[in-house]
Amino acid sequence: MDFKDNIKQLADRVVKLRDSILTEEATKNAFIMPFINTLGYDVFNPLEVVPEMTCDIAMKKGEKIDYAIMKDGEPIILIECKHWAQDLNLHDNQLIRYFNVSKAKFGVLTNGVIYRFYTDLIEPNKMDEKPFLEVNITELRDSQIEELKKFHKSYFNVENVLSSASELKYMGELKSIIAKEFSSPSSEFVKYLSKQVYDGVITAKLLDQFTELTKKSISSYINELISDRLKSALKTETVEEAKNEEIDNKALEEDGNKIITTEEEIESYFIVKSILRQAVDVSRVVYRDAQTYFAILLDDNNRKPICRMYFNAISKKYIATFDENKKETKHEITSLNDIYNYSEYLINTISFYDNK
Incomplete structure (x- = not known):
């Protein structure tokens, strides 16, 4: 480490x-x-x-x-x-x-x-x-x-x-000092700022008014700054997701002729849908098959994986679950019935996406 x-x-x-x-x-x-x-x-x-x-x-x-x-x-x-x-x-x-x-x-x-x-x-x-x-x-x-x-x-x-x-x-x-002035502006700080926007004499009454205006201005500026940062971050994330989605879709198209969806994979899909019926409208739950795994997604969005089935190995089968950071964890299963053992993981994954 x-x-x-x-x-x-x-x-x-x-x-x-x-x-x-x-x-x-x-x-x-x-x-x-x-x-x-x-x-x-x-x-x-x-x-x-x-x-x-x-x-x-x-x-x-x-x-x-x-x-x-x-x-x-x-x-x-x-x-x-x-x-x-x-x-x-x-x-x-x-x-x-x-x-x-x-x-x-x-x-x-x-x-x-x-x-x-x-x-x-x-x-x-x-x-x-x-x-x-x-x-x-x-x-x-x-x-x-x-x-x-x-x-x-x-x-x-x-x-x-x-x-x-x-x-x-x-x-x-x-x-x-800045934190103190932002939370409770001193008269010197208020006078310095008010003189930038007001040419007359700063009386005691005006000082009180400008003190309140200074507090509101600081609060408003900070809120706008945070809002702009969030909008910028969300825009970047959306563009990145769209780009990744396009790449994933292109890869799927190129590999489409090499993919064979088995009855076992389809059955696993129906088991997952039955588990998630209590947590989400199952029409939102779809599958996409790939060469190395069988993916089950929310909203047909490759950026919202619910789980993946790895059934292509000869001797072992796995279900892969995802945490809130989309980190994948594989679990070995001996039969399709073992998928039910991971019901809580699957429901929690849906919750992560919808709450986000």
Whole structure:
């Protein structure tokens, strides 16, 4: 599996197990050590990962960081861990102290669910108060996975990550400001916009009016933007489906003389129709035969396969079902009666198409 698959697998593990994790130590073992491992580091190799590394702070000796990821004998990433249910806002000062006495360029504060990444963008060798990247592993976006991948052992480069960190930090802060202005426009923001369309003096009464107009304008613009994107996506999908339909039909015409529809295939078609009678008007259920399989479709549309029968093999027969993503799964059957065992699959497939 690649990094994306591994991190998503870990996310599923966190969702499944977190309610049964009762201690900080269990959080480390179940969530954080696997996370470090997903980044390509061997948690059992002290040359790569040092647990409980000593970080002496001024007069306070013997202070320890939970994990230090090492390179060439020096720490490059410090990780401070908390129980998964703890609020990380109560614990960032501890990581700041460790970071400031270490040679590490990056610090991570985590409870195994949320990961906050820090560096020293504002003042050298002094950890920034705000993280440049924060991810909730149970709600990962593809862009965040790409940022996490930069910390993988195979790709890690300090300069590259620092360059990305600066951009992420300021983009994050700008997005936060924009979101705040969009939901509750400040008077300064409203005045700036209103002066673009109104030449007179902006009185208190006018400011209130323009505040409401600004809210409505923002909302309207976002809705139109979403609508346009959806229309564009649907148009693209429709064109693609039409193109694929044309290709499939042409292939069927070319292969038509080589296809023999058997009585067994026709019988399977009638069994499927009888199963689907409770879910759909069976006049919408049709079949198309091909050289390698016998297809049963909804609305005579090759983009809406209900199932396929593979009866051409000498020794084995299969029925293939489809999920909501049109992924095909073959099931071996010993007789046509076994088709009834897949009634739920067939009915669900109809539901996917009609609900869509």
